[in-house]
Amino acid sequence: GAGVSQSPSNKVTEKGKDVELRCDPISGHTALYWYRQSLGQGLEFLIYFQGNSAPDKSGLPSDRFSAERTGGSVSTLTIQRTQQEDSAVYLCASIRGGAPIDEQYFGPGTRLTVT
Amino acid sequence: KQEVTQIPAALSVPEGENLVLNCSFTDSAIYNLQWFRQDPGKGLTSLLLIQSSQREQTSGRLNASLDKSSGRSTLYIAASQPGDSATYLCAVRRIGSQGNLIFGKGTKLSVKP
Numbered sequence: 001g002a003g004v005s006q007s008p009s010n011k012v013t014e015k016g017k018d019v020e021l022r023c024d025p026i027s028g029h030t031a032l033y034w035y036r037q038s039l040g041q042g043l044e045f046l047i048y049f050q051g052n053s054a055p056d057k058s059g060l061p062s063d064r065f066s067a068e069r070t071g072g073s074v075s076t077l078t079i080q081r082t083q084q085e086d087s088a089v090y091l092c093a094s095i096r097g098g099a100p101i102d103e104q105y106f107g108p109g110t111r112l113t114v115t
Numbered sequence: 116k117q118e119v120t121q122i123p124a125a126l127s128v129p130e131g132e133n134l135v136l137n138c139s140f141t142d143s144a145i146y147n148l149q150w151f152r153q154d155p156g157k158g159l160t161s162l163l164l165i166q167s168s169q170r171e172q173t174s175g176r177l178n179a180s181l182d183k184s185s186g187r188s189t190l191y192i193a194a195s196q197p198g199d200s201a202t203y204l205c206a207v208r209r210i211g212s213q214g215n216l217i218f219g220k221g222t223k224l225s226v227k228p
Contacts, residue, residue: 006158033214033215033216035215035216040220042219042221043204043206043218044218045215045216048213048214048215091158091159093216095214101146101147101166102214103149103161103164104149105161106151106158106159106160106161107158108157108158109157
């Protein structure tokens with residue numbers, strides 16, 4: 001079966017522009033996470049969606065970042081007024097259920113470069 | 116606050132050598148620990164998942180151990196090959212969280228032919 005997919009794979013944008021990053025989780029997976037991997041910083045949690053519950057936004061670095069998940073499937077991460085420090089690889093992961101023992105499956109990521 | 120540390124940050128070995136990558140975490144209240152592989156410019160590939168009740172998991176030439184009480188895990192790679200060259204990441208899923216993983220910064224492995 002298909003894994004987690006993300007688009008675009010690479011995005012170059014000018015400082016100040018808005019960008020949208022897309023994640024398609026594995027079909028049937030109810031939970032979805034966004035992470036950011038910055039150079040030298042490691043992977044950081046951004047936001048979590050579980051079913052129809054309100055998302056956990058505790059990892060979002062600023063109010064320029066937002067995300068939504070439509071129909072419990074596809075998710076879009078939006079960064080407004082991009083800054084150079086937003087340059088990173090943005091990774092999405094999905095889990096079949098919400099159980100703590102479930103394994104997270106990661107997509108290939110979107111590499112964002114803000115010039 | 117949970118912190119995950121991986122030592123060494125980089126490792127270079129000749130082909131055929133057995134090696135151990137180390138991961139430590141500060142809070143033993145975890146559901147599980149997961150080892151990933153990341154190739155340059157690529158996403159994460161899950162290698163092994165160890166639940167908190169388990170001591171080790173094996174897959175082919177890979178063996179991961181977990182000592183939750185001491186906050187340590189090791190990834191053992193037997194008979195290393197140049198194709199094993201990648202960055203290896205360790206991550207824990209903390210009890211009481213929404214299930215997000217907390218990652219170490221990784222060990223960059225280079226296996227020389």
